[in-house]
Amino acid sequence: MKRWVTFGRTESGDTIVPIIWDTKPPEEAVNEAYEALYPDEYAYVGFVHWTAMEAEEAVLV
Known part of the structure; x- marks a missing residue:
């Protein structure tokens, strides 16, 4: 099953946690x-x- 994942960095370059979504998330969410x-x-x-x-x-596994 396909999911959507958001990920990225802070302005200082620190990695932010990925979030897994069931569907393509709206930008506001x-x-x-x-x-x-x-x-x-x-x-x-x-x-x-x-x-x-x-x-x-x-x-x-």
Whole structure:
């Protein structure tokens, strides 16, 4: 099954956590999710750099 994954970096270059979505997420939903995870970044910079890509679901054993 295919999913959508958002990932990226803060303005200072730190990696942000990937978020897995069932469907392509609207930009507002992604920004709300990352603002909740990185409130200081949004308070000082106003955003994080993120990308959304479709990914194939896999199980690693």
